[in-house]
Amino acid sequence: MTKALQRRVPVPPLAAEPDPVPVLLYGAGAIGAGVARAIRRSRGLRLVAAVDADPAKSGLDLGSLLGEEPWGVVVRADLGDVAGARVAVHTTGSFLPDIKAQVEALVGAGLHVVSSTEELAWPWLRHPELSAELDAVCRQAACTVVGTGVNPGFVMDVLPLVATHAVRDVRRVVIRRRVDTALRRRNLQVKTGAGMTVSAFGSEMAAGRMGHIGLAESLAMVAAGLGWPVGDIHEELAPIVSEAGTRSTEIEVPAGHVAGLRQTMEARTGDGRTVVLELVMELAGGGDADEVELESDPPVRLRVEGGVSGDKATVATLVNTVGRVLEAPRGLRSALDLPLPRVTG
Amino acid sequence: MTKALQRRVPVPPLAAEPDPVPVLLYGAGAIGAGVARAIRRSRGLRLVAAVDADPAKSGLDLGSLLGEEPWGVVVRADLGDVAGARVAVHTTGSFLPDIKAQVEALVGAGLHVVSSTEELAWPWLRHPELSAELDAVCRQAACTVVGTGVNPGFVMDVLPLVATHAVRDVRRVVIRRRVDTALRRRNLQVKTGAGMTVSAFGSEMAAGRMGHIGLAESLAMVAAGLGWPVGDIHEELAPIVSEAGTRSTEIEVPAGHVAGLRQTMEARTGDGRTVVLELVMELAGGGDADEVELESDPPVRLRVEGGVSGDKATVATLVNTVGRVLEAPRGLRSALDLPLPRVTG
Numbered sequence: 001m002t003k004a005l006q007r008r009v010p011v012p013p014l015a016a017e018p019d020p021v022p023v024l025l026y027g028a029g030a031i032g033a034g035v036a037r038a039i040r041r042s043r044g045l046r047l048v049a050a051v052d053a054d055p056a057k058s059g060l061d062l063g064s065l066l067g068e069e070p071w072g073v074v075v076r077a078d079l080g081d082v083a084g085a086r087v088a089v090h091t092t093g094s095f096l097p098d099i100k101a102q103v104e105a106l107v108g109a110g111l112h113v114v115s116s117t118e119e120l121a122w123p124w125l126r127h128p129e130l131s132a133e134l135d136a137v138c139r140q141a142a143c144t145v146v147g148t149g150v151n152p153g154f155v156m157d158v159l160p161l162v163a164t165h166a167v168r169d170v171r172r173v174v175i176r177r178r179v180d181t182a183l184r185r186r187n188l189q190v191k192t193g194a195g196m197t198v199s200a201f202g203s204e205m206a207a208g209r210m211g212h213i214g215l216a217e218s219l220a221m222v223a224a225g226l227g228w229p230v231g232d233i234h235e236e237l238a239p240i241v242s243e244a245g246t247r248s249t250e251i252e253v254p255a256g257h258v259a260g261l262r263q264t265m266e267a268r269t270g271d272g273r274t275v276v277l278e279l280v281m282e283l284a285g286g287g288d289a290d291e292v293e294l295e296s297d298p299p300v301r302l303r304v305e306g307g308v309s310g311d312k313a314t315v316a317t318l319v320n321t322v323g324r325v326l327e328a329p330r331g332l333r334s335a336l337d338l339p340l341p342r343v344t345g
Numbered sequence: 346m347t348k349a350l351q352r353r354v355p356v357p358p359l360a361a362e363p364d365p366v367p368v369l370l371y372g373a374g375a376i377g378a379g380v381a382r383a384i385r386r387s388r389g390l391r392l393v394a395a396v397d398a399d400p401a402k403s404g405l406d407l408g409s410l411l412g413e414e415p416w417g418v419v420v421r422a423d424l425g426d427v428a429g430a431r432v433a434v435h436t437t438g439s440f441l442p443d444i445k446a447q448v449e450a451l452v453g454a455g456l457h458v459v460s461s462t463e464e465l466a467w468p469w470l471r472h473p474e475l476s477a478e479l480d481a482v483c484r485q486a487a488c489t490v491v492g493t494g495v496n497p498g499f500v501m502d503v504l505p506l507v508a509t510h511a512v513r514d515v516r517r518v519v520i521r522r523r524v525d526t527a528l529r530r531r532n533l534q535v536k537t538g539a540g541m542t543v544s545a546f547g548s549e550m551a552a553g554r555m556g557h558i559g560l561a562e563s564l565a566m567v568a569a570g571l572g573w574p575v576g577d578i579h580e581e582l583a584p585i586v587s588e589a590g591t592r593s594t595e596i597e598v599p600a601g602h603v604a605g606l607r608q609t610m611e612a613r614t615g616d617g618r619t620v621v622l623e624l625v626m627e628l629a630g631g632g633d634a635d636e637v638e639l640e641s642d643p644p645v646r647l648r649v650e651g652g653v654s655g656d657k658a659t660v661a662t663l664v665n666t667v668g669r670v671l672e673a674p675r676g677l678r679s680a681l682d683l684p685l686p687r688v689t690g
Contacts, residue, residue: 003547003583004581004582004583005550005551005555005580005581005582005583006579006580006581006582007579007580007582008577008578008579008580009470009471009561009577009578009580009610010577010578011470011565011568011575011576011577011578011612012469012470012473013574014569014572014574017572038513041513041514042513043572044572124357125354125356125357126354128357150511154510154511155511158507158510158685159507159508161685161686161687162503162504162507162685162686162687164665164687164688165499165503165661165662165665165686165687165688166495166499166500166653166658166661166662166665167657167658167661167688168383168386168387168657168660168661168664168665168688169386170688202348205350206350210350216354220356223356224359225685225687226687226688226690227359227362227388227389227689227690228690229358229359230356231355231356232353232354232355232356233353233354233355233356234351234352234353235350235351235352235353235354236349236350236351237349237350237351237352238348238349238350265354267356296688297657297661298653298654298657298658299651300649300653301649301650301651302647302648302649302650303647303648303650304645304646304647305646305647305648306644306646308511308643308645309643312512312513312642312643313511313512313643315513316510316511316512316513316642317510317511319513320509320510320511320513327674327682329672335685336684336685336687337672337684337685338684338685339681339682339683339684340503340506340507340570340680340681340682340683340685340686341506341507341510341685342506342507342509342510342570342571342681343509343510343512343513343515343571343641344572345571345572345573
């Protein structure tokens with residue numbers, strides 16, 4: 001047998017680490033708390049201020065509030081002095097009209113903003129005018145605002161677009177995400193209809209209160225990233241009914257009741273190039289999975305085995321985007337404009 | 346059964362398509378020919394000039410040379426007039442010292458450069474001084490130079506880094522690529538030792554002539570992208586011997602001869618965080634596969650089923666990067682600095 005050859009390649013040192021980036025937390029709910037903990041553990045970021053509108057939290061130390069040692073960061077109800085922060089991580093709502101004034105105040109204070117607001121992942125879809133206003137405020141202040149998260153913001157838009165980097169002639173993009181809500185918070189099980197009667201689900205659905213927020217934003221981002229002019233997005237939403245009944249630790253689904261939902265969105269160009277997003281969120285649905293299929297040259301089939309899990313991954317995308325937003329062009333931006341998405345140390 | 350809810354979401358039109366980007370082809374070998382064909386089929390790019398040092402090609406129409414209709418693009422031996430090109434796609438060699446003068450001439454003519462040169466994917470690893478010189482030339486001319494490809498440039502560096510965007514606390518990154526060379530050009534089968542005796546392989550290996558160029562560059566890019574200060578890269582290279590013998594359409598591997606090679610690279614930080622790259626290139630090795638495993642919070646396991654195939658994907662990454670390099674910061678850059686990698690229409 002020929003012996004293996006062993007060699008060493010010296011790696012030149014990295015540029016000296018810059019000072020940690022001072023971050024302001026805006027919104028101290030479940031996701032905000034996760035963000036705060038992650039920033040505390042990071043080398044490259046430093047938590048310097050926290051804002052939450054809840055009067056019960058105001059004046060308390062954020063660490064103590066989260067059941068840890070005091071951190072010396074007192075939660076305030078109003079923005080006020082930003083304590084030298086350069087970037088705000090904003091986690092207060094899903095819809096742009098509800099949070100636009102908050103983001104503008106942050107930008108007015110000279111902060112870049114990384115937001116979990118689902119509609120901000122691709123704000124030009126539902127709010128072209130508000131987006132133009134917010135962009136003008138950002139440019140005036142030489143700040144960058146970007147929405148991110150795991151979905152929208154990563155598994156059903158950014159990751160599939162990155163998969164297209166190694167192909168040409170894309171004709172069809174199919175993105176599938178399966179979430180087993182039994183592995184998640186009770187809140188998500190409830191929001192996806194687990195345990196509801198079929199008729200109650202139907203009423204809620206008809207009232208526009210069911211379905212994942214941000215799926216259309218993902219599709220619009222994918223189409224724009226491909227440079228595809230698409231017409232309307234066609235959406236279909238339906239309950240998944242458990243014939244035999246099922247349960248999680250938190251919720252009982254009787255036989256014939258709803259276990260979750262299936263939501264699909266599709267859009268196509270005039271010459272038939274198509275993007276399809278399918279999201280299944282089901283209690284005891286057999287585990288998580290994420291998948292991308294490209295009909296292209298060459299074809300690509302990418303799978304994330306076990307999926308990209310929810311809240312931890314959402315927290316991660318927010319914290320990791322802080323490292324990217326500093327180097328991004330100014331204005332209201334999207335993941336398409338930022339440097340290569342990756343972990344921030 | 347509750348009927349599914351159907352809705353339409355109108356998508357605002359994209360910004361008007363810009364004029365196609367004029368591109369100069371520098372190097373008309375196998376990859377360059379693929380690039381030229383892809384540009385001819387694209388909406389967003391336009392081939393305006395072609396340069397190749399081979400005197401046998403000089404003066405000929407590139408389309409005719411590739412067995413197609415004349416394209417009106419005559420191959421020249423020297424750069425000369427760049428015919429209004431803004432970006433050059435450069436595909437002439439693997440090593441920075443061999444091609445630095447070519448790239449500097451392109452930058453001197455005011456062109457951004459996207460290059461297949463493997464060492465340019467992370468030039469700071471082996472050539473810190475040449476990199477600093479080239480960077481100065483780029484900044485002087487307000488141009489951007491970046492190396493890309495499928496490997497290095499995508500499957501073993503960019504894609505694994507993107508997978509870290511949804512996690513925190515990365516402790517270990519393992520990247521595996523398996524290439525079945527029977528599915529590729531004869532040239533790759535030969536380069537990976539298929540059909541050689543074990544002792545001939547050993548001699549070539551000892552002379553530094555075996556192994557994939559660019560694997561160490563991928564590792565260095567991953568470490569830098571993670572912000573990890575790593576020490577030396579430890580490389581191990583060994584032949585894969587076919588006990589029973591095997592064959593492709595092109596090459597016969599007798600029993601006991603070499604079918605391919607296994608190359609692994611590993612580097613770690615002082616506190617034990619580790620990056621491992623494993624590349625197996627084997628004739629009739631059972632098909633292609635690409636895989637990334639992250640030990641992180643949450644953990645991630647990503648697979649590209651059937652792998653990201655070679656020459657077509659290399660061509661695609663080059664052509665697709667033309668769309669990104671225009672929006673990148675100026676200077677000698679890497680994939681870390683460019684906007685989200687994705688197909689260019």
